[in-house]
Amino acid sequence: MILPNGLSAFPITPADPSGCVDVGALRRLVTPLRDAGVDSIGLLGSTGSYPYLSRQERRRAVEAALDAVGTDVPILVGVGALRTDEAVALAQDARAMGAAAGLLAAISYTPLTEDEVFAHFVTVARESGLPLCIYDNPGTTHFAFTAALVGRLSREPGVIAVKSPACAPPEITAHLQGLREAVPAGFSLGYSGDWNTVEALLAGADTWYSVMGGLFPQTAMAIVRAIRTGDHTAARELDVRLQPLWSLFKEFSSLRVIYAYADALGVCHTDPPRPILPLPDRARDRVVQTLRGLDLR
Incomplete structure (x- = not known):
């Protein structure tokens, strides 16, 4: 297993209102990622x-992406689910289809303890045989991984990486150092929050787990x-040039921005899954005008 490193590009999953x-459209999104030389694709x-899609549709998405990129680039697949047995099944699907690793978040309705999250991850890793990246996404799951839990x-066996939200x-530096001290050498430490x-x-x-990289891989790879x-x-000059994009991400959410611009580019004509609404016309016009001015690729 090649550990996640460099740029992991995260595309949207185009779908109709029924899911x-x-x-x-998904093939059109992932093929440029391969051509740009991204280090992995975060599908x-x-x-x-992923939480809005059935098991069957997740399988179709994985199949389409692998059909488009083959073995040219590793694909990391989201396998999160409320129930441990469902996450195991999703991870087994991903492994059987040829995914390189799974992204597993601590999804729950009832708040989880660290011991519960630990048991969840160990069970999915053991029963699926799919290498797992810890998906720390407290803004969505309301569970934050401590350095001690990541270290544990x-x-x-089978837990190979962590995807953390990037601090200010x-x-x-202190956050990264705390993780480095908690994990063995070679364990991959990566961040999201472009x-x-x-x-x-x-x-x-x-590793950079990038939303922008899922639609503008050449620009993201230039930074890497x-x-x-x-x-x-x-790298810092490129980051400064992208501040208008970062501002849009913060104001409207990266998901809504990418959906709006993918539609404007003609890559796919689809809306986010309900109840998420597409951007209103005025906001969409701002997104399109701003991103066209940045000439992202």
Whole structure:
């Protein structure tokens, strides 16, 4: 298993109002990611609306993505579910279809304890055989992984990485150091939250789990390549140029922004899953005008 590293690009999952995945549109979204040289594709993440899709439609999405990119780029698949047995089944599906790893969040209606989350992850990893990335998304799940819990899970067979929400730049170095001290060498530490992630990479994070990268992979890869070559000035300059996009993400949510612009580009004509509503016309016009001015690719 190749550990997640570099850019993991997260596309949306186009679907009709009944939740049927538009496999043709999904192929059009993931093929440019492969062509841009992304390090992995994060399929069915939060940007990919995994909680809104049935098991059958998740399978169709994985099949379509793998059909489009083959073995050229590893695919990480969201396997989160309320019930542990459902998450096991989803992870088994992903593994059988050829996914490289699963993204598992601590989804729950009743608040979970650390011991419950630990048992959930260990069971899914053991019974599915699919390598797992811890998906720490407290803004959605209302469960935050402590460094101690990440460290505990990192020593379990099959748990290979963590995807954390990126802290503000002043706190990122300390957060990353706390995780490094908790996990064994080689365990992949990555961040999401595009507006803070460049500084996380500069601080030494392994992976950028990127919403922007799911639609603009060449621009995202330019940042990753600058960091890899030690050109931190160029990476920060690109980050500054993207501030209008980060502002839109914060104001409207990255999900709504990407749906609006994917439609404007003609990549796919689909709305977010209800009850999420598409942006109103005025906000959509702002998004389109702003992003066209940035000339993202």
